[in-house]
Amino acid sequence: TQLLEQSPQFLSIQEGENLTVYCNSSSVFSSLQWYRQEPGEGPVLLVTVVTGGEVKKLKRLTFQFGDARKDSSLHITAAQTGDTGLYLCAGALPYNTNAGKSTFGDGTTLTVKP
Amino acid sequence: DTAVSQTPKYLVTQMGNDKSIKCEQNLGHDTMYWYKQDSKKFLKIMFSYNNKELIINETVPNRFSPKSPDKAHLNLHINSLELGDSAVYFCASRIGTSGSRETQYFGPGTRLLVL
Numbered sequence: 001t002q003l004l005e006q007s008p009q010f011l012s013i014q015e016g017e018n019l020t021v022y023c024n025s026s027s028v029f030s031s032l033q034w035y036r037q038e039p040g041e042g043p044v045l046l047v048t049v050v051t052g053g054e055v056k057k058l059k060r061l062t063f064q065f066g067d068a069r070k071d072s073s074l075h076i077t078a079a080q081t082g083d084t085g086l087y088l089c090a091g092a093l094p095y096n097t098n099a100g101k102s103t104f105g106d107g108t109t110l111t112v113k114p
Numbered sequence: 115d116t117a118v119s120q121t122p123k124y125l126v127t128q129m130g131n132d133k134s135i136k137c138e139q140n141l142g143h144d145t146m147y148w149y150k151q152d153s154k155k156f157l158k159i160m161f162s163y164n165n166k167e168l169i170i171n172e173t174v175p176n177r178f179s180p181k182s183p184d185k186a187h188l189n190l191h192i193n194s195l196e197l198g199d200s201a202v203y204f205c206a207s208r209i210g211t212s213g214s215r216e217t218q219y220f221g222p223g224t225r226l227l228v229l
Contacts, residue, residue: 033218037155040222040223041222041223042118042204042206042220042221042222042223043157043204043218043220044220045217045218045219048217086155088157101159101162101170102159102218103159104156104157104158104159106154106155106156107154107155107156107157109155
């Protein structure tokens, strides 16, 4: 059973379009992180959200943590070809139950065409 | 000035062989991880060490044996390789375990292909 489900799994859009990627779970997380992974590389952290309802912005990227801390979204405004990559969300269960382990979602592969 | 490095980057081997992957971090972190990423890009944790002590051991065949000679190194030895072991293996490190909101730094991955 996948603890964190991401949607959509694949997304192909034109440069300049907006998009939203979702990360959903039935579990409550103490924090949630978003990573981007480019081909042939390891994932790189984009943001960490901690508080329910929290919104963080990173240039054209807007991240939101659900009020109940079970879900999150990533919105990209005016996508660029450089945004192409695999986007992964990772949720952390409370420390006393998992020794700081993060569980990763199944990923969203984004392709931005020129 | 590489933060987390892995060797080798590519590994092609025959079924039944034994192989090792090495990982080193120069960030001074206390915690290191091994992840397996399958062909569908799903990233699954395998092991975690904190200051050379095993703290996370997921359901992984005992053919996989991690070893941490010091807190900057975490190696992964795989015995009797099987076709299903083909994947990309990522090493990662984090400053500690007290805050899972801390950043994990990933290595570039080792692409293992078992023939």
